[in-house]
Amino acid sequence: MAPRAAGPDQAATEHPLRELRGVVERITYQNAENGFTVARLAPERPESEAEAARGDDRLVTVVGTLADLTPGEAIVAHGWWRNDAKHGWQFQARDYRTALPASVQGMKLRPRRPPSTTP
Secondary structure (H helix, E strand, O other): OOOEEOOOOOOOOOOOOEEEEEEEEEEEEEOOOOOEEEEEEEEOOOOHHHHHHOOOOOOEEEEEEOOOOOOOOEEEEEEEEEEEOOOEEEEEEEEEEEOOOOOHHHHHHOOOOOOOOOO
């Protein structure tokens, strides 16, 4: 699947791109008009930056234009870490793609599609 855009490319030249993999635990906010989304993600592999950004619930915040994101979906996002003055550490996603879950937790949370009703 091709990566989906997740916001303006303005800061891509200012910050080195990082990769964040994990399972979307919940959508905190989503704007239906422009796709801007705030989501909480369970990181697949704890990295030093992700460790520092984790809350008490062991999740990290991902923000960006993530219009089709759904809870339980495993994703690979590319972007950078930023420390928002009001909301703390967040991963600003420039783009993302869905991925197969790499853990049992991701498999359990992955949304199940209803069976096809076509003959």
